Amino acid sequence: MQETMRTWAEISLDNLEHNYRAIRAALPQECRFLALMKADAYGHGAVAAARRLEECGADYFAVACLAEALELRRAGVKAPVLILGHTPEDYTPILIAENLTQTVTCLAKAVEYSAAAVKYGGTLRIHLKIDTGMSRLGYLVAGQHFEQGVENIVSSCTLPGLDAEGIYTHFAVSDEEGEEARDYTLRQLELFRSVIAAAQARGVSFRVRHCANSGGVLNYPEAAMDMVRPGLLLYGYGDGGRLGLKPCMRLMTHVSTIKIYDAHTKISYGGIYETKTATRVGVLPIGYADGLFRCLSNKCEFYTQGGFAPQIGRICMDMCMIDLSRLPQANVESTVEIFGPNASLDKLAAEAGTVPYELLCAVSKRVPRVYI
Ligand SMILES: *Cc1c(COP(=O)(O)O)cnc(C)c1O
Numbered sequence: 001m002q003e004t005m006r007t008w009a010e011i012s013l014d015n016l017e018h019n020y021r022a023i024r025a026a027l028p029q030e031c032r033f034l035a036l037m038k039a040d041a042y043g044h045g046a047v048a049a050a051r052r053l054e055e056c057g058a059d060y061f062a063v064a065c066l067a068e069a070l071e072l073r074r075a076g077v078k079a080p081v082l083i084l085g086h087t088p089e090d091y092t093p094i095l096i097a098e099n100l101t102q103t104v105t106c107l108a109k110a111v112e113y114s115a116a117a118v119k120y121g122g123t124l125r126i127h128l129k130i131d132t133g134m135s136r137l138g139y140l141v142a143g144q145h146f147e148q149g150v151e152n153i154v155s156s157c158t159l160p161g162l163d164a165e166g167i168y169t170h171f172a173v174s175d176e177e178g179e180e181a182r183d184y185t186l187r188q189l190e191l192f193r194s195v196i197a198a199a200q201a202r203g204v205s206f207r208v209r210h211c212a213n214s215g216g217v218l219n220y221p222e223a224a225m226d227m228v229r230p231g232l233l234l235y236g237y238g239d240g241g242r243l244g245l246k247p248c249m250r251l252m253t254h255v256s257t258i259k260i261y262d263a264h265t266k267i268s269y270g271g272i273y274e275t276k277t278a279t280r281v282g283v284l285p286i287g288y289a290d291g292l293f294r295c296l297s298n299k300c301e302f303y304t305q306g307g308f309a310p311q312i313g314r315i316c317m318d319m320c321m322i323d324l325s326r327l328p329q330a331n332v333e334s335t336v337e338i339f340g341p342n343a344s345l346d347k348l349a350a351e352a353g354t355v356p357y358e359l360l361c362a363v364s365k366r367v368p369r370v371y372i
Helices: 013-025 038-042 046-056 066-074 089-097 107-120 143-157 179-201 214-219 345-351 356-362
Strands: 007-011 032-036 060-063 081-083 100-104 124-131 162-169 208-212 249-254 257-261 279-284 301-304 307-312 320-323 335-339 369-371
Touching: 013 032, 013 046, 032 038, 032 046, 032 208, 038 046, 038 356, 046 060, 046 066, 060 066, 066 081, 066 089, 066 100, 089 100, 089 107, 089 124, 100 107, 100 162, 107 124, 107 143, 107 162, 124 143, 143 162, 143 179, 162 179, 179 208, 179 214, 208 214, 279 307, 301 320, 335 345, 345 356
Parallel strands: 007 369, 032 060, 060 081, 081 100, 100 124, 124 162, 162 208
Antiparallel strands: 007 249, 249 335, 257 279, 279 320, 301 307, 301 335, 307 320
16 A cells, blocks of 8 residues: 555554653653644644553643644543643633633733633633743743742632643753753753742642653653653654654655666756766655755655665655665665654754754645554
8 A cells, every 4th residue: 555655654653652651651650641742743643643642541632722622622532631822712612611721821811711711601721831931931930020920820820710720831941961951941940849839838739730841851850740741752752762762753755766867967956966977866756845845955865775865956846866876776666764763853854954843743734644
């Protein structure tokens, strides 16, 4: 079946389960596990991934927006789902009816959700997000803003129609090496703990306190608290081999045509590559519309029978070329791994000047996901 597909992404749910269990085994017994499902589960397919993880006992899921949360509910996922981004307060009845958990990032929004929930006659479950140094979303609490920040957090929690189940913050550099990143992360953690303690002193406590993303889980075991929130790690990347995680996606294509070009032939748009000697060139039906970044042109190599083949010439929308001169065993129909167990996604991301996250999310909807 796969040989008849142009380009496809093999998804191993068994590897996902393996990663889930390996990460879980490294956590304190009572720590809950929130699995990141945003951006279609980092390109792996949110419905399939969430179903498998729910079977394995994942406690919580998180998504970026309401539409992603509803996709999980429509697919029958029952576990709690946290929406990390903003949802307009008009949708409060849907949030309540679908048993979704909404992130609240400031007092003004808490007031809006409270009014909407009271009007609807229900209770909205919320997690408060605290800005401890990511400088993105969340209650401002750093430095001179501490007292007012805590005041706003406490006020938010006492509003009618809201159940403030959780509180969380997000690390900016927990996946980076070096003393500076370590200090910054520990200061974020310390500030988060101080906010929780100050709220507690005013009679407000939270059932679920969480802050650890993948970097937090790997590098700061003391940050596990009541729940962890790994994304990239769960899909088998960013581990550095420490937990023995396995990549869940293998982006595959095949050789559709092979021709031997003479020396001094320009290959593809712009003629940025010229053959030096007679060159055996394979055409692959994958291009930037599938998620293979054009900026990788002439800079990367892909794995096929026998070894790695350098990519040559500009990557086009739907196709690109590779040099098969040194891989005589590769033929028309040979499969080619763009990234996966043999061809490192981290290496490809570095060649593209980006992070593995972006390449995973870029695998477009034209590429069928094949669950193996
Ligand atoms: C995306 C995200 C995560 C997971 O990040 P990873 O680096 O993939 O582990 C955790 N928390 C929040 C708020 C996020 O947006």
